[in-house]
Amino acid sequence: MSSIGEIILQMGRQARAAAYELAKCSSDEKNAVLRAMADSVRAATPRLIAENAKDLEAAREKGLSTAMIDRLRLDEARIAAMAAGIDEVAALPDPVGQVIDSWQRPNGLRIEQVRVPIGTIGIVYESRPNVTADAAVLCFKTGNATILRGGSEAIHSNVAIADALASAGAPAHSIQLIPFTDRESVSAMAKMDQWLDLIIPRGGKGLIETVVSQARMPVIKHYDGICHLFVDRAADVPMALDLVIDAKTQKPGVCNALETLLVHRDIADRFLPAAALRARGVELRGCAAARAIVPDMAAATDDDWTTEYLDLILAIRVVGSLDEAIDHINTFGSHHTDVIVTADASAAGRFLREVDSACVFHNASNRFADGGEFGFGAEIGISTDKLHARGPMGLRELTSYQYRVHGNGQTKAPVLPLG
Amino acid sequence: MSSIGEIILQMGRQARAAAYELAKCSSDEKNAVLRAMADSVRAATPRLIAENAKDLEAAREKGLSTAMIDRLRLDEARIAAMAAGIDEVAALPDPVGQVIDSWQRPNGLRIEQVRVPIGTIGIVYESRPNVTADAAVLCFKTGNATILRGGSEAIHSNVAIADALASAGAPAHSIQLIPFTDRESVSAMAKMDQWLDLIIPRGGKGLIETVVSQARMPVIKHYDGICHLFVDRAADVPMALDLVIDAKTQKPGVCNALETLLVHRDIADRFLPAAALRARGVELRGCAAARAIVPDMAAATDDDWTTEYLDLILAIRVVGSLDEAIDHINTFGSHHTDVIVTADASAAGRFLREVDSACVFHNASNRFADGGEFGFGAEIGISTDKLHARGPMGLRELTSYQYRVHGNGQTKAPVLPLG
Numbered sequence: 001m002s003s004i005g006e007i008i009l010q011m012g013r014q015a016r017a018a019a020y021e022l023a024k025c026s027s028d029e030k031n032a033v034l035r036a037m038a039d040s041v042r043a044a045t046p047r048l049i050a051e052n053a054k055d056l057e058a059a060r061e062k063g064l065s066t067a068m069i070d071r072l073r074l075d076e077a078r079i080a081a082m083a084a085g086i087d088e089v090a091a092l093p094d095p096v097g098q099v100i101d102s103w104q105r106p107n108g109l110r111i112e113q114v115r116v117p118i119g120t121i122g123i124v125y126e127s128r129p130n131v132t133a134d135a136a137v138l139c140f141k142t143g144n145a146t147i148l149r150g151g152s153e154a155i156h157s158n159v160a161i162a163d164a165l166a167s168a169g170a171p172a173h174s175i176q177l178i179p180f181t182d183r184e185s186v187s188a189m190a191k192m193d194q195w196l197d198l199i200i201p202r203g204g205k206g207l208i209e210t211v212v213s214q215a216r217m218p219v220i221k222h223y224d225g226i227c228h229l230f231v232d233r234a235a236d237v238p239m240a241l242d243l244v245i246d247a248k249t250q251k252p253g254v255c256n257a258l259e260t261l262l263v264h265r266d267i268a269d270r271f272l273p274a275a276a277l278r279a280r281g282v283e284l285r286g287c288a289a290a291r292a293i294v295p296d297m298a299a300a301t302d303d304d305w306t307t308e309y310l311d312l313i314l315a316i317r318v319v320g321s322l323d324e325a326i327d328h329i330n331t332f333g334s335h336h337t338d339v340i341v342t343a344d345a346s347a348a349g350r351f352l353r354e355v356d357s358a359c360v361f362h363n364a365s366n367r368f369a370d371g372g373e374f375g376f377g378a379e380i381g382i383s384t385d386k387l388h389a390r391g392p393m394g395l396r397e398l399t400s401y402q403y404r405v406h407g408n409g410q411t412k413a414p415v416l417p418l419g
Numbered sequence: 420m421s422s423i424g425e426i427i428l429q430m431g432r433q434a435r436a437a438a439y440e441l442a443k444c445s446s447d448e449k450n451a452v453l454r455a456m457a458d459s460v461r462a463a464t465p466r467l468i469a470e471n472a473k474d475l476e477a478a479r480e481k482g483l484s485t486a487m488i489d490r491l492r493l494d495e496a497r498i499a500a501m502a503a504g505i506d507e508v509a510a511l512p513d514p515v516g517q518v519i520d521s522w523q524r525p526n527g528l529r530i531e532q533v534r535v536p537i538g539t540i541g542i543v544y545e546s547r548p549n550v551t552a553d554a555a556v557l558c559f560k561t562g563n564a565t566i567l568r569g570g571s572e573a574i575h576s577n578v579a580i581a582d583a584l585a586s587a588g589a590p591a592h593s594i595q596l597i598p599f600t601d602r603e604s605v606s607a608m609a610k611m612d613q614w615l616d617l618i619i620p621r622g623g624k625g626l627i628e629t630v631v632s633q634a635r636m637p638v639i640k641h642y643d644g645i646c647h648l649f650v651d652r653a654a655d656v657p658m659a660l661d662l663v664i665d666a667k668t669q670k671p672g673v674c675n676a677l678e679t680l681l682v683h684r685d686i687a688d689r690f691l692p693a694a695a696l697r698a699r700g701v702e703l704r705g706c707a708a709a710r711a712i713v714p715d716m717a718a719a720t721d722d723d724w725t726t727e728y729l730d731l732i733l734a735i736r737v738v739g740s741l742d743e744a745i746d747h748i749n750t751f752g753s754h755h756t757d758v759i760v761t762a763d764a765s766a767a768g769r770f771l772r773e774v775d776s777a778c779v780f781h782n783a784s785n786r787f788a789d790g791g792e793f794g795f796g797a798e799i800g801i802s803t804d805k806l807h808a809r810g811p812m813g814l815r816e817l818t819s820y821q822y823r824v825h826g827n828g829q830t831k832a833p834v835l836p837l838g
Contacts, residue, residue, distance in 0.1 A: 111793060354439070363826040364827075387537070403810050409658040409661065410787065412786035413665060
């Protein structure tokens with residue numbers, strides 16, 4: 001095995017040992033460490049800025065875009081916000097130890113289903129250095145040990161942040177950052193299912209594909225958001241217009257932004273919001289029926305139905321029925337967040353039941369698909385998977401459970417004396 | 420792509436379409452189909468026995484053991500039991516549609532977290548043909564479409580059972596059995612994550628390893644049960660003896676049977692239950708300290724701590740403390756089911772919190788780790804994974820959830836008129 005592989009395996013063993021120490025910590029103990037982490041990040045501000053400058057310099061040399069460089073940047077305000085975020089996590093309720101369910105069996109056994117940490121979590125991410133703090137802190141709050149593997153662009157910043165977190169009194173190896181940024185380090189993590197209980201990739205498709213194809217442990221993916229809004233024939237037109245404008249333009253570069261607008265043909269004439277969207281800089285690409293109504297619209301191709309633009313572009317399709325809308329979403333969507341606008345409760349009910357997506361909304365903007373907007377207090381991401389965690393993932397989704405059973409000597413069958 | 424691969428891909432597409440039809444079915448509709456499935460299995464009794472005879476004949480020709488052949492056998496009583504089991508599943512409550520949680524946000528959005536089917540589930544299994552009915556029926560009850568891939572030993576029986584189930588009025592392709600039994604068919608399933616949401620391997624280590632190393636979708640494993648019972652120094656000796664006898668001898672060939680007995684050294688002299696176990700045919704293998712007390716015991720090697728005997732063999736280790744017992748279990752166990760016997764509530768509390776296993780019991784036999792004993796009504800298996808489902812898996816664990824959000828036009832930001 002390569003030396004990188006050996007180092008990462010050793011980090012895995014250490015993470016497991018740290019997880020067992022963390023399982024013994026009370027909520028108060030963990031929260032005290034979190035507050036110390038926030039202080040430690042604040043105290044490290046000069047070092048963080050100096051290390052971040054090295055990443056920014058390298059980014060400029062590599063010719064990264066201004067937007068990319070801005071995402072990398074740490075300044076006093078961003079570091080203060082990072083520390084404040086840690087204090088906020090400290091103040092949230094701890095899901096660990098919560099009794100999810102409990103019941104007694106006729107034989108007297110008392111069964112409790114109790115939330116426990118997952119154990120050890122690998123986070124593989126790219127670009128923004130604040131993910132180092134965000135992810136590690138949420139995992140720590142829930143009693144999990146983390147192994148972080150960030151991207152090369154932010155390596156100096158990531159090392160400095162991880163150092164600041166790890167020096168705040170947490171059990172040894174609770175938070176470890178892999179000092180390598182090549183793909184081999186991801187492969188090494190993906191293989192060690194004896195030491196990592198879960199791996200969460202956050203980043204582009206290439207990164208996620210590498211993790212999915214190699215991982216032996218469970219993966220929770222945060223894939224594309226190809227989100228739809230369906231304007232039913234019974235929609236309130238001004239409401240539908242506001243929702244489309246909000247979902248498409250309020251922040252187009254995020255996963256819960258609108259990408260494809262579906263319009264019932266009975267309302268298309270009255271509704272198609274070309275002027276309002278174009279006035280806000282949105283490029284429209286429509287199916288033949290949409291272009292029959294708005295003739296100067298570009299033609300959408302099949303690729304448009306499966307593209308996450310993350311930009312001021314909107315694909316538009318006129319559909320003949322609710323069924324056709326549901327079928328389009330289930331076929332071409334990414335099962336993230338889809339909306340129906342309608343005053344028809346029965347159409348809304350069918351849409352919510354039959355659309356196979358993490359979040360299905362009636363008369364609300366797609367942009368509310370977010371842990372903060374759901375009231376979770378903190379969010380590790382939005383899962384497009386169906387197992388364990390679906391949709392916005394808060395602290396609760398970073399836990400597993402355990403059955404604790406209390407008896408007084410029950411045996412499955414009577415134990416008879418021999419003889 | 421091979422023709423086997425193409426056929427399995429086509430089955431995947433059909434399963435997805437079936438899942439969308441199943442999502443529309445009410446509980447009453449599904450239960451009526453389940454009762455028809457039970458009738459269909461009863462009506463197919465002569466065919467099932469005739470097809471099963473081909474498997475039994477092949478098994479005899481291959482020289483399979485008497486025990487293996489008995490596991491394969493279908494007779495009238497077993498077919499009646501299979502059908503009765505389906506009727507029992509029909510009578511259980513349906514978790515689909517259950518509102519897990521609901522709350523209102525300050526902006527008026529009403530958020531519901533609702534149980535929904537997972538979608539499509541692949542089951543890969545070996546040997547016993549009744550798994551065909553058990554697994555397919557539990558998945559159907561929860562609105563999931565299944566693709567079953569059984570082993571070659573039971574292929575004729577499996578095909579006949581799947582035919583009987585599929586002819587009972589379920590939506591087309593709700594239950595499909597792969598007609599191939601080679602490893603290539605498992606690989607083809609493992610790759611098609613666009614069509615299969617989950618894969619559950621039930622069988623030996625080789626089969627599970629194939630699935631884990633190739634699967635792109637989530638896998639829920641039912642691995643070994645290397646289960647422990649720790650007799651603490653504050654144990655009630657007669658209770659501990661009964662629990663050890665029950666856990667080791669009541670049914671030694673199952674995953675929740677006891678494999679390693681840990682005994683606190685302060686009680687070892689008084690407790691070590693050599694005579695009682697030997698009188699029941701149990702072979703003992705002990706550490707040096709155990710052999711100092713029971714000199715004619717065989718020596719345990721390191722392999723014994725990680726072996727699932729599934730037989731009347733018990734490994735015994737004397738430990739110096741509760742910590743040493745917990746450490747042994749977390750290091751060598753399979754995180755399935757572990758027991759402490761003690762009258763000391765504080766020792767029990769630490770054991771339950773710090774042992775990293777799906778089921779942790781205080782003063783009860785390991786043998787109660789079972790969906791039936793937990794009151795789940797039905798069980799698809801016992802998960803040794805930590806994500807999504809841990810420990811006994813009932814109907815609830817065959818569901819996912821979806822966030823359904825009800826608004827009245829909420830936008831993330833005010834939509835201002837242009838001008």
